[in-house]
Amino acid sequence: MQNGKTVVIGVIGADCHAVGNKIIEHALKEEGFNVVNIGVLSPQEDFINAAIETNADAILVSSLYGHGEIDCRGFREKCNEAGLKDIILYVGGNLVVGKQDWKEVEKDS
Numbered sequence: 001m002q003n004g005k006t007v008v009i010g011v012i013g014a015d016c017h018a019v020g021n022k023i024i025e026h027a028l029k030e031e032g033f034n035v036v037n038i039g040v041l042s043p044q045e046d047f048i049n050a051a052i053e054t055n056a057d058a059i060l061v062s063s064l065y066g067h068g069e070i071d072c073r074g075f076r077e078k079c080n081e082a083g084l085k086d087i088i089l090y091v092g093g094n095l096v097v098g099k100q101d102w103k104e105v106e107k108d109s
């Protein structure tokens with residue numbers, strides 16, 4: 001059963017970790033989402049173009065290799081400039097090398 005929502009997913013930057021991406025696609029499809037999977041090694045622009053082309057409700061970015069924070073810099077601003085103002089934007093995975101204090105993460109998000 002479709003829920004009428006479209007979600008763009010993919011793995012950002014030079015990151016080739018593919019397994020979580022496939023699992024997320026599977027899980028979202030099971031929940032009735034229309035999933036547009038742009039796959040691994042995806043620049044910010046590809047997420048944005050896919051979201052515009054499919055009139056997406058959300059962009060879910062994956063990053064596993066430790067450079068997620070750098071790869072995602074300026075993403076919200078680029079979305080706004082492209083007309084995707086207030087689109088739901090999540091990033092998940094292993095975003096940085098090592099551990100970060102949650103209080104800092106919460107403050108900046």
Ligand code: B12
Nearest residue numbers: 015016017018019020062064065066091092093094096097
């Ligand atoms: C398999 C693997 C590889 C394979 C990937 C094969 C492939 N094409 O998929 C290979 C050998 C190629 C590889 C390479 C590298 N890897 Co690697 N790899 C792994 C490993 C062992 C498993 C990843 C995996 O498949 N997990 C299973 C899936 C189901 O889990 P997942 O990917 O985490 O995804 C889940 C969640 O994170 C979450 N999630 C993911 N995205 C999102 C998005 C949102 C919005 C949300 C809400 C949730 C969410 O949901 C997913 C589903 O449950 C992990 C260690 C580990 N145990 O996780 C290291 C790991 C990710 N790799 C790591 C590293 C450092 C590298 C390399 C840089 C190593 C190197 N020096 O070359 C390279 C990077 C290459 C590149 N360009 O990307 C580190 C990352 C460290 C960090 N972030 O701090 C890890 C954590 C290992 C470690 N402990 O050091 N790797």
